[in-house]
Amino acid sequence: MDKMTFRIKRFVPEISRKHFYATYEVPVKKGMTVLDGLIYIKEKLENTLSIRYSCRMAICGSCGMRVNGVEVLACHVQLAELRTTRITVEPMRNFPVVKDLVVDMDEMFHKLKYLRTWLIRRDVAEQDDPAGQYTQLDEELVRYLQFSYCIQCGLCYSACPVVSTYPRFLGPQPLMKAYRYTADSRDEGASERLKLVDSVEGVWRCHFAGSCSKVCPKGVDPALSIQLLRRKALTGVKGA
Amino acid sequence: MRERHLMLLHYATGLGILVFGAIHVWVVFFTYPLQDTIWETTLQFDNLPFAVLPVYRNTLLALSLFGLLVCTTVHAINGLRVIIIELFGPRGITTLLTKVLIGLGAFLVIYGTRTILIANMIT
Amino acid sequence: MMGNVFEPPGLSEFVHKRKDGSAVLSSLIVMLNPSKYGLERWSYVLQRISGVVVSFYFIAHVLETGNFFGGITVWGPISYETAKQSYEAVKAFLKDPLFDAGLAVIGLLVAFHSFNGIRLILAHFGLALKRPSRPEPPYWPSSFSNLQRALFWLSIGLAVFALVYTLDSLMGVFRS
Numbered sequence: 001m002d003k004m005t006f007r008i009k010r011f012v013p014e015i016s017r018k019h020f021y022a023t024y025e026v027p028v029k030k031g032m033t034v035l036d037g038l039i040y041i042k043e044k045l046e047n048t049l050s051i052r053y054s055c056r057m058a059i060c061g062s063c064g065m066r067v068n069g070v071e072v073l074a075c076h077v078q079l080a081e082l083r084t085t086r087i088t089v090e091p092m093r094n095f096p097v098v099k100d101l102v103v104d105m106d107e108m109f110h111k112l113k114y115l116r117t118w119l120i121r122r123d124v125a126e127q128d129d130p131a132g133q134y135t136q137l138d139e140e141l142v143r144y145l146q147f148s149y150c151i152q153c154g155l156c157y158s159a160c161p162v163v164s165t166y167p168r169f170l171g172p173q174p175l176m177k178a179y180r181y182t183a184d185s186r187d188e189g190a191s192e193r194l195k196l197v198d199s200v201e202g203v204w205r206c207h208f209a210g211s212c213s214k215v216c217p218k219g220v221d222p223a224l225s226i227q228l229l230r231r232k233a234l235t236g237v238k239g240a
Numbered sequence: 241m242r243e244r245h246l247m248l249l250h251y252a253t254g255l256g257i258l259v260f261g262a263i264h265v266w267v268v269f270f271t272y273p274l275q276d277t278i279w280e281t282t283l284q285f286d287n288l289p290f291a292v293l294p295v296y297r298n299t300l301l302a303l304s305l306f307g308l309l310v311c312t313t314v315h316a317i318n319g320l321r322v323i324i325i326e327l328f329g330p331r332g333i334t335t336l337l338t339k340v341l342i343g344l345g346a347f348l349v350i351y352g353t354r355t356i357l358i359a360n361m362i363t
Numbered sequence: 364m365m366g367n368v369f370e371p372p373g374l375s376e377f378v379h380k381r382k383d384g385s386a387v388l389s390s391l392i393v394m395l396n397p398s399k400y401g402l403e404r405w406s407y408v409l410q411r412i413s414g415v416v417v418s419f420y421f422i423a424h425v426l427e428t429g430n431f432f433g434g435i436t437v438w439g440p441i442s443y444e445t446a447k448q449s450y451e452a453v454k455a456f457l458k459d460p461l462f463d464a465g466l467a468v469i470g471l472l473v474a475f476h477s478f479n480g481i482r483l484i485l486a487h488f489g490l491a492l493k494r495p496s497r498p499e500p501p502y503w504p505s506s507f508s509n510l511q512r513a514l515f516w517l518s519i520g521l522a523v524f525a526l527v528y529t530l531d532s533l534m535g536v537f538r539s
Contacts, residue, residue: 070399146495159400161407165391166326183495198244205326207410208486210403210506219502223403224492231489233244251484258477269532277535279458285450292431292450309425316418323415327391348425354438355429361440362432 004028004079006037008049009090011097019097021088022046028079034089035063035074038101050100058217061153065101066090071155071215092158094167107167108157111174115196117181120189140185147180147225149218156212156222168201172212172222175203179225182232190232198233206230250318256311263304267295296359309352317345403507406515410479413472420469427453463533467526474525478518482511 011019026037053063056075063074095103121127156172182190213223271290272281284291397404431450485491493508
């Protein structure tokens, strides 16, 4: 196919408070991604279209959006693999839209801060001025390594059905980060995080719908981390 | 910590329903000869070993029915409470609906216990 | 606090309100849309729907069995004859192919909800799940381990068996 129709959900607050759909025709070359198509539209057809992107190689996590209803990284999806000549591009769900395809991700990042997703040690003075490395065995590393591959793109947060109905729910990405630090053998803040996570808006609102893991571009599997966090909350803190 | 205890209760009552429910389903659906339907056998009023009245009059089976009633009520009411929280969030209507649900649960347990006791005491 | 100088924010200040008015309806539509997200999402939706429908059936069932023995107005002992009469009256009302089919559907939903619930209890205690490992490209995303997938299909299978068996015990449909 040599042409593809992009139907983009646009929102331009200076003009109107309502969103609208705009259609653009994009010539397709072999190997083009959705992001290439959007950049073509921005350069040649409609230069007021707002998109967020950076690395173009699925490592920065900036270009998250919904293509044909499913959350993807725009730079990661080739137009040829969509097997259609007409696609619908929409911004991610569960975040307020700033303009067109750009969303405000503050909510997710504030939940990360709320859950203390950093290494907590009792001896803060020693942590600031360490005498040596914190050593870790390979088995201890593998317990949380998968969850440290997160690029914070927000696709899982957008796909989660619970976040869309209950915005206070902490969400797959913050909960996964909380587990990543709780499972880290160097961390000593597990009881503090578990108190926050064992709440009405915490781990109990996850129902294992698995959509987060399905859309994750890095194979991080947040659903697995939340069930493991649940196990920790149910069976008590047994150390990291 | 209260949410964790409610969820543990949800799991425990779920397992309780599996046990008591299995007894109930076995009594109604698995104790009749294959050539009949349950309308002619376990749903008769009396005169058959697992008909309605003998089941209620048997102490152990009546207790298992009571266990099933309590477990199912707690499990269902808690499940509906979770759905209400997820749909309406932490607003005032959630607390009101939760109280309505607890009232409904109390009514179901009381009314169901009345049924079991009345049937158990028929001579 | 464990010595961190940065004071993390509370939760309420940063949760943005979803649009009001039709928020509940539109979020229900999102919540109940399992297409394009794979098997686990279907399991979530079916567990929810079966739970709600069976809850309503349960309420009706408690009221109906109450009617077997006199109804809401009776709160003291009753005689054998009165009980028999009120039971036969309710039985005549209930002995209807439509109600039989409905009960078979309820049997399907109860069986699915129970066996899927067992799978969920296992998952919530961290059992029968995949182990965390090093992600290798291509990243095949799925939170279902093989055992979880097998348990899910087992729930579907047992639910279908419950449907067939209930239809047979109520209406004898599968007899020669």
